Amino acid sequence: MTAPARIAILGGGSAGWITANLLAHAWPGSIITLIESPEIGTIGVGEGSTPTLKRFFEVIGIAEQEWMPRCQATYKVGVRFAGWSPVAPWHAYRHPFTTQIDVHTEEAFVLNCRNRRLGHDVPVQPDAFLLNGVLARQGSAPLPAPHFPFAIEYGYHFDAALLGAFLRDTAVSRGVVHRQVRVVAATRGADGDIDALVTDGDERIAADLFVDCSGFAGLLIERTLDVPFVSYRQHLFNDAAVVVQTPLAGVPAVETLSIALSAGWCWSIPLRQRIGHGYVYASDFLSPDAAERELRAASGCGEQATLRHLRFRTGRMARHWERNCLAVGLAQGFIEPLEATALHLVLNTVELFIGHYARGDRAAFNEAVSARFDGVRDYIVAHYKLTTRDDSDYWRSNAANDDLPDALLHILDTWFRRGDLTEALRQVGERAHFGSVSWHCLLAGYGTFPPANQPRRDDVDFHAARGIATFLDGCGRNFPTHAAALGMA
Ligand SMILES: Cc1cc2nc3c(=O)[nH]c(=O)nc-3n(C[C@H](O)[C@H](O)[C@H](O)COP(=O)(O)OP(=O)(O)OC[C@H]3O[C@@H](n4cnc5c(N)ncnc54)[C@H](O)[C@@H]3O)c2cc1C
Numbered sequence: 001m002t003a004p005a006r007i008a009i010l011g012g013g014s015a016g017w018i019t020a021n022l023l024a025h026a027w028p029g030s031i032i033t034l035i036e037s038p039e040i041g042t043i044g045v046g047e048g049s050t051p052t053l054k055r056f057f058e059v060i061g062i063a064e065q066e067w068m069p070r071c072q073a074t075y076k077v078g079v080r081f082a083g084w085s086p087v088a089p090w091h092a093y094r095h096p097f098t099t100q101i102d103v104h105t106e107e108a109f110v111l112n113c114r115n116r117r118l119g120h121d122v123p124v125q126p127d128a129f130l131l132n133g134v135l136a137r138q139g140s141a142p143l144p145a146p147h148f149p150f151a152i153e154y155g156y157h158f159d160a161a162l163l164g165a166f167l168r169d170t171a172v173s174r175g176v177v178h179r180q181v182r183v184v185a186a187t188r189g190a191d192g193d194i195d196a197l198v199t200d201g202d203e204r205i206a207a208d209l210f211v212d213c214s215g216f217a218g219l220l221i222e223r224t225l226d227v228p229f230v231s232y233r234q235h236l237f238n239d240a241a242v243v244v245q246t247p248l249a250g251v252p253a254v255e256t257l258s259i260a261l262s263a264g265w266c267w268s269i270p271l272r273q274r275i276g277h278g279y280v281y282a283s284d285f286l287s288p289d290a291a292e293r294e295l296r297a298a299s300g301c302g303e304q305a306t307l308r309h310l311r312f313r314t315g316r317m318a319r320h321w322e323r324n325c326l327a328v329g330l331a332q333g334f335i336e337p338l339e340a341t342a343l344h345l346v347l348n349t350v351e352l353f354i355g356h357y358a359r360g361d362r363a364a365f366n367e368a369v370s371a372r373f374d375g376v377r378d379y380i381v382a383h384y385k386l387t388t389r390d391d392s393d394y395w396r397s398n399a400a401n402d403d404l405p406d407a408l409l410h411i412l413d414t415w416f417r418r419g420d421l422t423e424a425l426r427q428v429g430e431r432a433h434f435g436s437v438s439w440h441c442l443l444a445g446y447g448t449f450p451p452a453n454q455p456r457r458d459d460v461d462f463h464a465a466r467g468i469a470t471f472l473d474g475c476g477r478n479f480p481t482h483a484a485a486l487g488m489a
Contacts, residue, residue: 008205024174051097052344076256124444139481214331241312
């Protein structure tokens with residue numbers, strides 16, 4: 001199929017504007033209109049990314065110097081988890097973004113994890129093996145000196161509202177038409193396709209392709225085309241969040257902090273002038289008032305700070321591309337913000353769509369996107385299933401939840417049977433969205449090892465044997481401090 005002549009994007013949240021920029025870049029001949037209602041507004045959260053956002057800006061040709069200061073953005077090399085395990089020494093661990101130079105150390109990490117599963121007391125903390133873990137500990141920005149011969153992967157923290165405004169200005173400057181009206185209905189033609197959006201002023205906006213970025217409303221994909229919703233509720237209990245901001249004192253960290261609380265977890269996302277905090281919890285286990293109290297204590301925001309409450313549902317559309325409609329962002333599904341994958345999935349979806357559209361291959365596209373959602377879900381579910389916390393009904397119910405997806409069961413079974421996890425993930429294929437190193441970070445970082453009931457093999461500590469501490473220490477000297485990189489030193 002050739003590129004659609006007229007594209008209407010419904011929704012001007014992060015998903016809508018990212019989609020507008022990518023489609024304008026891929027299909028310069030198309031007329032793209034983005035319609036949003038200022039009265040409805042955007043969700044206003046979603047301030048941590050994966051390295052995919054870096055690639056997005058590279059694709060649309062925007063330099064960091066241009067967008068980062070305008071969006072209060074800082075560098076992010078991974079996530080630090082604290083309080084997820086009550087057992088020493090596993091109280092805290094890091095999940096760094098893997099990066100090119102890790103090829104020299106990740107094999108030792110995987111081998112040490114295997115030896116640990118066999119009962120050997122060898123180091124398995126991810127940040128002892130992975131460069132971005134070292135940068136997080138040092139507080140260094142992931143911007144190597146010019147002579148450092150490896151590409152570094154990293155993500156960002158940013159102000160969601162400012163990022164949306166920046167992406168809007170960029171898209172409009174590149175020809176995207178911006179309409180601020182409320183859509184009250186969508187009409188369908190005789191063939192069942194959507195033919196127009198109808199506004200509250202009774203205007204009809206016709207297009208060949210409609211992109212549903214209307215957030216949880218799912219106005220086109222769900223309410224107009226009746227695509228079923230596949231719920232993740234039996235696997236993931238969280239359905240609410242309460243958020244607050246505090247001023248930043250000092251230099252922002254280069255990682256997101258994720259602290260486990262009584263009925264969920266709290267993020268801490270450092271920007272240039274403030275820190276965003278949010279407690280993601282399960283309303284079946286905790287009231288909004290109790291969540292507020294815990295968030296105030298965890299964030300130190302004080303009694304006067306204004307908190308905002310949100311509800312969400314977890315799951316995805318059975319199909320993301322139906323007829324002449326593509327769903328992107330919260331309209332297509334949401335897992336939950338642990339590991340900050342929502343914008344990553346937005347980018348994956350649009351990139352895959354552009355590739356599949358030319359071939360008209362809807363089924364393969366829908367299968368690939370659903371596999372990514374399910375793969376991320378499995379990785380997130382493992383964080384809850386593997387808990388050894390026993391201090392609330394919430395954690396006990398998560399640990400006791402035996403309703404696990406098959407792919408996750410296979411991964412956990414391989415791990416606890418001391419099998420080859422990398423090979424198991426290869427078998428799971430696309431349904432294991434996170435790679436082998438990430439799974440090792442989670443399972444080893446969390447300290448979930450099989451009982452040492454087998455005779456010890458004569459294996460070694462590959463961390464020591466390969467001099468990894470010295471190697472990474474040397475690498476780490478090639479990076480500036482985060483404060484210097486942001487001009488805050
Ligand atoms: C608690 C929480 C934390 C999160 N944290 C992260 C994170 O750290 N990292 C991450 O990547 N993601 C995160 N996310 C997800 C992230 O916020 C979203 O994926 C992202 O903001 C995209 O949202 P959206 O554009 O799909 O929807 P929204 O921001 O809700 O935008 C919907 C748009 O549709 C428009 N609209 C709706 N109905 C109509 C109508 N009838 N007429 C006209 N316009 C209409 C609205 O005006 C708005 O412009 C988080 C989400 C939640 C709930």
